[in-house]
Amino acid sequence: MRGGWRGNKMSAIQTIPINWYLLLSTVLFTIGVLGVLFRRNAIIIFMSIELMLNAVNLLLVAFSSYLSDSKGQVFVFFIMAVAAAEVAVGLAILMMVYRNTKSSDINMLNKLKW
Amino acid sequence: MINLVWLVPLLPLIGFVIIGLFGKQLSKGLVGFIGCGSVLGAFIIAAGIFFQLTGQAEKSITVELFPWISAGKLSVPFSFLVDPLSSLFLLIVTGVGFLIHVYSVGYMHDDEGFARFFAYLNLFIFFMLLLVLGSNYLIMFVGWEGVGLCSYLLIGFWFKNTAYNNAAKKAFVMNRIGDLGFLLGIILIFVTFGSIGYHDVFMMAKNFSSGNPVLTSITLLLFVGAIGKSAQIPLFTWLPDAMAGPTPVSALIHAATMVTAGIYMIARSNILFTLSPITMEVVAIVGVCTALFAATIGLAQNDIKKVLAYSTVSQLGYMFLALGVGAYTGAVFHVMTHAFFKALLFLGAGSVIHAMSGEQDIRKMGGLKKYIPVTHLTFLIGTLAIVGFPGFSGFFSKDEILANAFEHNKLLWFLGVLGAAMTTFYMFRLYFLTFKGSFRGTSDQEHHLHESPKSMTVPLMILAVLSIVGGFIGIPEVLGGKHFLEEFLKPVFEDSTLRLIHHLPEQTELILMGVAITVMAAAIYYAYKTYIVNQTLPAAEEEELTPLHQLVYKKYWIDELYDNAITQPLNFISHGLHKVVDNQLIDGIVNGVGTVVNWTSSKIRLLQTGNIGFYVFVMVISIVIILFTRMM
Numbered sequence: 001m002r003g004g005w006r007g008n009k010m011s012a013i014q015t016i017p018i019n020w021y022l023l024l025s026t027v028l029f030t031i032g033v034l035g036v037l038f039r040r041n042a043i044i045i046f047m048s049i050e051l052m053l054n055a056v057n058l059l060l061v062a063f064s065s066y067l068s069d070s071k072g073q074v075f076v077f078f079i080m081a082v083a084a085a086e087v088a089v090g091l092a093i094l095m096m097v098y099r100n101t102k103s104s105d106i107n108m109l110n111k112l113k114w
Numbered sequence: 115m116i117n118l119v120w121l122v123p124l125l126p127l128i129g130f131v132i133i134g135l136f137g138k139q140l141s142k143g144l145v146g147f148i149g150c151g152s153v154l155g156a157f158i159i160a161a162g163i164f165f166q167l168t169g170q171a172e173k174s175i176t177v178e179l180f181p182w183i184s185a186g187k188l189s190v191p192f193s194f195l196v197d198p199l200s201s202l203f204l205l206i207v208t209g210v211g212f213l214i215h216v217y218s219v220g221y222m223h224d225d226e227g228f229a230r231f232f233a234y235l236n237l238f239i240f241f242m243l244l245l246v247l248g249s250n251y252l253i254m255f256v257g258w259e260g261v262g263l264c265s266y267l268l269i270g271f272w273f274k275n276t277a278y279n280n281a282a283k284k285a286f287v288m289n290r291i292g293d294l295g296f297l298l299g300i301i302l303i304f305v306t307f308g309s310i311g312y313h314d315v316f317m318m319a320k321n322f323s324s325g326n327p328v329l330t331s332i333t334l335l336l337f338v339g340a341i342g343k344s345a346q347i348p349l350f351t352w353l354p355d356a357m358a359g360p361t362p363v364s365a366l367i368h369a370a371t372m373v374t375a376g377i378y379m380i381a382r383s384n385i386l387f388t389l390s391p392i393t394m395e396v397v398a399i400v401g402v403c404t405a406l407f408a409a410t411i412g413l414a415q416n417d418i419k420k421v422l423a424y425s426t427v428s429q430l431g432y433m434f435l436a437l438g439v440g441a442y443t444g445a446v447f448h449v450m451t452h453a454f455f456k457a458l459l460f461l462g463a464g465s466v467i468h469a470m471s472g473e474q475d476i477r478k479m480g481g482l483k484k485y486i487p488v489t490h491l492t493f494l495i496g497t498l499a500i501v502g503f504p505g506f507s508g509f510f511s512k513d514e515i516l517a518n519a520f521e522h523n524k525l526l527w528f529l530g531v532l533g534a535a536m537t538t539f540y541m542f543r544l545y546f547l548t549f550k551g552s553f554r555g556t557s558d559q560e561h562h563l564h565e566s567p568k569s570m571t572v573p574l575m576i577l578a579v580l581s582i583v584g585g586f587i588g589i590p591e592v593l594g595g596k597h598f599l600e601e602f603l604k605p606v607f608e609d610s611t612l613r614l615i616h617h618l619p620e621q622t623e624l625i626l627m628g629v630a631i632t633v634m635a636a637a638i639y640y641a642y643k644t645y646i647v648n649q650t651l652p653a654a655e656e657e658e659l660t661p662l663h664q665l666v667y668k669k670y671w672i673d674e675l676y677d678n679a680i681t682q683p684l685n686f687i688s689h690g691l692h693k694v695v696d697n698q699l700i701d702g703i704v705n706g707v708g709t710v711v712n713w714t715s716s717k718i719r720l721l722q723t724g725n726i727g728f729y730v731f732v733m734v735i736s737i738v739i740i741l742f743t744r745m746m
Contacts, residue, residue, distance in 0.1 A: 036730055106726050113724025 013065040021062035028055035042094050042104040046087075053083050115162035119177050119194050122159050122204060123243035125152040130236040137229025146219040149232035153215050153239055157208035164201045173197055173605040176249050176313065183252070187308060195249035195312060199606045202446065203246040203378055206453045210370045211239050213573035217461050218362040220569035221468060231271060231360065238264035242371050246378055250311040251300045254379065258296065258343065261372045262289045268367060269359040281355040288352040292342015296379075299335030306332065316385045320609060324389050333386050333393035337400075340376030344430045346404045351673055354423040361464030364419060369426045369460050370453040377433045377449050381606075384442050388610040398438025398522070402529045405431030407670075409536035413543075414667040416652050417474050418463045421544050425500065426456055428533060432515055435530060441518035442607045443600045447588045448515060450599075451507035454584045455499035458577035462493035465566045465574065466548060471559055476544060477652055478559075480551040485563040488571045490549050492578040497545045499581040501538040501634055507585030514590065517626055521618055527626070531633055538637035546645040547652070554651075592623045 028051055035048030057076045064072025094104065101108045129152030133145055140148075167173065174197040182192035194200075215235060222231050238261060245257025262285075270282030300310060306328050307315045322329055340346070345353035356368045367373070380387055380397070387393055405428045412424035429452050436445035467474055469486050483490045499506040502513065512534060520527035553560055565571065589595020604611075618626075644650050653659055659667060668674075 033734055037727065037734060040727075109726060110724035114719040114722050 011065055013062060018062060018066055021059060025055040025059040025062075028052075028058070040105050040107055042097065042106050045106065046090055046094070050083065050087075053079060115159065115166045116175055116196050117177060118159055119163060119196055119247065120179055122156045122163075122208070123240050123247060125155045125159075126236045126239040126243065128152060130233050130240060133229055133236060134233040137233055140229065142223070142228050145229045145232050146215075149236055150212060150215040150219065152236060153208055153212045156239070156243065157205070157212050160201070160204040160208045163196060164205055167196065167198065167201050168602065174313075188304065188310075190250055190252050190310065192253065193249045194247040196247075197606055198603045199378075199381060199446065200246050202450065202603070204243065206450055207239065207242050207246065207371050210453050210457050210577075211235075211242075211366060213576055214362050214366040214370075214457060214461065217365075217464070217570050217573040218360075220567045221362055221464055222360060223567075225360075227271065231268075234264055234267050234271070235362075235366070238268070238367060238372070242375075245375055249313070250309075251303060251315075252310055254382075255296065255300060258339070258375060258379075259293065261367070261375065262286065262293065262343070265289070265356070265367050265372055268363040269356045271359050271363065275358075278358040281352075281358040285352040285356050288349050289342050292339045292349055295335045295337075295342070296339025299332050299339060302328070302332050302335060312382065316383075316609070319385050319389060322389055325391055326389065329386055330390040330392050333383070333390040334396065336379060336383060336386075337393060337397055340379055340434075341400065342376075343379075344373050344376030344434070345427050346376075346400050346431065346434060347407060350404060350408065350427050351669075351676065353427055354420055354669075357417075357419040357423050361419065361460060361467060364423070365457045365460035365464070368423070369456040373426065373430055374433070374449045374453070377430070377437065377445050380434075380437045381442050381446055384607055384610040387437070388440065394438050394440065396438070397434050398519075398526060401431045401434025401436075401438050402519075402526050402533070403431070404428065405435060405533040406529055406536075407431075409533045409540070410666055411669050412540040413536060414652075414663060415540075416477055418466060418476050418479075418544065418548065419460070419474055421476075421540060422456070422459055422463055425459075425537060425541065428537060429456065429500070432512065432530065432533070435519055435526065436515040439518045439522035439526065440610065441515060442610060443588075443597075443603050444511065444514040444518055446603060447599050448511040451499065451511040451581070451584045454577055455496045455506075455508055455581040458492060458496040458574060458581050459500065461570070461574055461577065462489050462496060465489040465570055466493075468566050468570070469563050470555065471562050473555060473559060476547045477654065478555045479548045479553070480555075481549070481553045482563070483549040486565045488565060488574065492571075492574040493549065494545065495578040495581055497541045499584075501541050501638070502534060502630065503634070504631060505582075505585075507581050507583070510585035510588050510590070513627055513630060514588065516630060517590075517618060517623055520622075520626055531630060534630060535633045535637045538634045539641050542638050542641035543645055546641060550646055551649065590623065592620050592627075 032048045032050075032052030032055060035051065036045050039045055039048065057079055060072040060076050060079075064070060064076075097109065098104055129148050132148055133140070137145055174195065176193050176195050178191050178193040180192050181189070183190040215232070218231065218235065222228050225231065241257045241260025241264060243257070245254050245261060248254045248257060266282050266286040269285050270279045272278050303315055304310050307318050309315060309318075319329065342349045353368055353373065357364050359368075387397070408424045408427035408431060412421050412428060415421045415424060429448070433445045433448050433452070436442070436448060465486065466479070466482060466489060469482065469489070470479060473479070495506070499508040502509040516527055516530050516534070519530050553563075586595075588597050588599040591597065653663075665671075
């Protein structure tokens with residue numbers, strides 16, 4: 001482990017081995033992907049996307065701590081900020097979709113094709 | 115005066131710009147004034163240059179104006195060369211040009227394109243002056259192309275007539291063939307000498323041995339250019355057709371100035387030609403063949419301008435004969451006298467056509483002597499000059515050419531005399547049929563017969579005087595005269611004449627002269643007997659002609675021959691290429707590419723289902739595949 005930050009004192013995160021973090025975020029991410037792929041309700045898809053983002057966030061934080069490098073955590077804040085903005089826009093779009101189709105089924109939105 | 119030489123071409127250019135841009139707004143009087151005035155100004159300066167040049171010892175002055183082209187080894191300044199040859203041509207071009215401008219004021223007065231006509235004429239004068247003034251081959255080439263352009267514009271001046279347009283195109287295309295030769299010649303000069311300035315080239319050429327193959331190729335290529343521009347066999351057929359243009363154009367461009375550009379070019383490059391005996395022989399043979407051939411065609415033509423056109427071709431042939439036998443002075447002398455009398459004859463013909471309300475067929479004329487006395491008298495003087503009547507200008511120049519030809523080769527002389535006899539016959543045939551006998555046109559035309567206005571007759575009179583006295587600057591020594599022209603042009607032809615020394619014994623020269631005069635007198639008598647005593651008339655269109663007569667009347671079917679041998683096969687091949695290569699092959703490839711792209715995209719676009727789930731699915735699968743391949 002290179003460049004130990006403030007000596008060898010372990011943070012709380014490091015009490016759990018890194019592999020568990022990897023496993024957890026992989027599972028979360030896969031759930032997110034599958035949710036996006038197989039659900040038709042736009043809100044659920046939206047939530048799945050958030051799940052994927054947060055799986056990545058978790059991994060970033062874990063690595064950041066293990067490598068004693070704060071850049072990863074800074075990056076997480078950016079992702080959260082972007083996700084918040086995305087939610088604002090995305091929910092607004094969903095509102096409009098619902099008003100037009102009286103449903104939140106994304107398969108109704110298939111007009112843009114050949 | 116010599117440092118003002120840049121004004122000489124500039125004045126007509128200014129005239130062209132003013133008339134060309136504002137011609138429609140200006141009154142006809144003002145247009146005529148600007149058109150004639152600019153050329154008169156140029157003539158006055160040219161005369162000043164001429165007299166200054168005769169008075170000083172330095173005979174070759176280069177006036178550099180500005181650097182023009184500089185690329186790699188090639189460096190071409192825009193500069194003018196003032197020497198006896200160019201100053202003489204300056205005088206001919208501006209002098210005869212001015213008279214023809216004045217004549218045009220009267221001749222074109224009722225034409226709606228009056229201003230356009232003068233704009234073109236001034237542009238022509240500008241390019242012609244550029245041609246003779248330039249101090250290197252490139253400027254000459256620019257002028258060369260420019261006069262070709264003006265010739266095209268003026269032949270097709272009445273552009274609503276398809277036949278006239280075709281004549282213009284024919285002239286342009288045929289000139290283009292010659293120009294290619296000229297251009298290749300210039301390139302070869304540059305490759306050989308590393309320069310295209312006259313001074314450098316001629317200095318270096320002196321060190322070449324006679325008969326050098328490179329020089330022979332250069333001169334042959336230059337001669338191809340001269341053939342095109344000066345209407346020699348085989349590229350002469352455009353000149354008779356060029357008579358479609360207004361008559362002053364025929365006089366200025368297609369008789370006096372432009373068509374002599376080829377002679378000027380060869381006279382200018384005399385040292386190159388002198389060192390290429392093979393080319394000299396070719397030039398002489400082509401010249402004498404053209405002189406003879408065109409003269410035979412002239413015997414049977416019935417259009418007053420066509421006769422003069424073939425006569426021009428024939429006279430140009432004489433000039434080339436002179437060049438070919440090394441008589442450069444004789445050629446230039448004949449250019450000058452020919453400019454006088456042929457311009458006079460054409461303008462006289464224009465005056466006749468004017469009087470006849472546009473009729474050009476000599477079968478419908480006759481007896482015009484009493485209606486248009488001034489035209490008649492001047493035309494007679496021109497006729498006497500061209501046939502070489504003793505004392506008139508043509509006599510001296512033609513005699514000089516024939517004497518030189520005799521010395522070079524007796525056969526050339528004999529053919530030359532034969533051509534001269536035919537010239538005499540057809541010119542007097544023309545004269546008798548037009549002015550003598552009784553009027554054969556309609557009574558309408560007879561009523562309308564009138565002498566031309568002063569602006570037309572005065573140039574005729576001046577040219578008539580010049581046609582008489584023009585020869586006196588070159589009286590042969592055997593007649594007790596002094597050849598001023600030869601003295602004057604000596605610096606230009608010095609190096610060539612050193613190599614071509616010739617002097618005939620005096621008796622021989624006198625005998626030759628006597629023979630020429632006798633032949634001429636016989637031809638005049640024969641023409642008199644045929645057309646005055648027997649009152650023979652040329653056959654009407656519908657009459658049956660003897661085969662020989664038919665052959666000559668139809669101009670040996672040369673036009674038809676070219677049409678069948680060159681134009682139609684070319685058209686046929688082009689048509690075939692168009693049908694097969696262009697329509698089938700090229701279009702097939704282009705359209706095929708389009709079809710293939712259309713078909714594929716029509717299939718591929720089906721992927722775009724509009725189903726978002728599908729897109730995401732494809733994306734995920736692709737990412738997974740990419741990841742797996744990366745990990746491998």
